[in-house]
Amino acid sequence: MRRYLGFMTLCHKEIKRFMSVSIQTVFAPLVSTLLYLLIFGQVMQTGDSGFDGLAYHQFLLPGLMMMAMLQNAFSNSSSSLIQSKMYGNLDLLLLSPLSPAAIFSAFVVGAVVRGIMVGFAIGIVGSLWVAMPVMHVVWLMVFTLLTTMVMGALGFLAGLWAAKYDQLAAFQNFVILPLTFLSGVFYSVSVLPPVWQQATWFNPFFYMVDGFRFGILGVSDVSPWLSFAITLGFMLLLSIVTITLLTRGWKIRR
């Protein structure tokens, strides 16, 4: 019970932290993503989605939702951890009896909540002018949850590794951003040349976006089961690596 309360406290803190600056953490990504939808959706209204009978802006909306969820879930855990390091208050957590797994999980919960809030806000507002059928609600929920968990875990790992904001920004700009943009948010991989198609298979973000799009539109480049297996495997790998490093005190216990 005590351990449970400790974990719940940290979850509550992580959520309250981003909600205390919700203009920056929720509303700003909502507006910027809707601008993407407005501009790309209008300009490429007649463009090819890569799937028969599917308008480009219909194809685009789930991708943008997923992009926002990916980026915001990552930002939440990574910035919370690096800020705690910079302000010195991470020691308060390290002095507590919370286990490494509990600390990691609570940061992931914070990331999941923020990712879902931003993603679904975009979905609700976007569906006012783009049809959102939601073909497979279970897959939609599975990929929403799993993807935000993966990105929360990856953000935690990046925050653990980074010793300063600059390093974290580099990770965000040179790893997360390219992987997101090349994950099929804006296009179907079927429209890419063969070399780029093959390169995409190695991008784990592709499977998250593709599986999520299947949940909403019922169309995907690969089987949702394959996307599920790869995303789940990535999550397990990240969890094992991060909890092991946290247990060893890597970069945080001197």
Next chain:
Amino acid sequence: MSHNIAIEIQTLSKSYGDMKALDQVSLQIPKGSFFALLGPNGAGKSTLIGVLSGLINADAGSVKILGHDVVTDYAAARRLIGLVPQELIDEPFFSILDLLRIQAGYFGLGKAQWPWIDTLLQKLGLWDKKDAGMPALSGGMKRRVLIALALVHKPSVLVLDEPTAGVDIELRLGLWAFIRELHAEGMTIILTTHYLEEAEQLCEQVAILREGKILALSSTQALLASHPWEYVEVTLAVAAATLPDMLQQALHRRQGNKLVLRLPRGQQRAEIASAIQEAGLLLTEMRQVEASLEDVFRVLTRSGSEL
């Protein structure tokens, strides 16, 4: 392990590159004691405290807090210890009250702990600032918040790493009164400080570290008694421009017509009196001054001799 031991440290070592911050340190701190951990900068005090509290991983050796190993049984050990770190921290997102409640929550303590949090805020003079954020507080107030955070789970052992650095005298006195109160209730207090008078007044036991090793470990009284010098304060009728050789060689401090002489234990004070008389000076008072912890500390940390 004895039930009377609060902290048991065995052959603890920690290196940073080639520098040995802790070198095979073994130490037992009795339950309920007020213990001073002293040493010059870089002696290993903060490293030792870091290992006790779990912020630093040792390379070798073990530490137990009331029988609980800080590595293998860390959750139980951390519930028993509170640390006031030397470095100030910041937290821009939460008020002081929220921060304390969150910290209690980490220890699995819910609303039942809130009255104790209110007590801490009042005792530490933070009640009026409970809704403010850390960035709005002065350095002294931030230090008090750190003390409240360390006490939020009512630990059995409280470790204070330079708690009065940058704190004004009035606040310092209030702080020590509160810490004495906690000690009287049975809490074990471990203190590092550069204000050696504080350690002398408060602590029953002292360990002095240098270069990662314990140079001295004893009760404060025994440590003072083991000091190889004694001090004599001599008051002359008028300040003398020149002193006899014997006085000049033994001179420790001088303030106007008052001289403090440092003499080997057992030296006859009569010899001093006659040297003054022979020099044509008029002696008005001569009294023994007890060696202070600072005197002991200086001798030990300079020579490196072990007691």
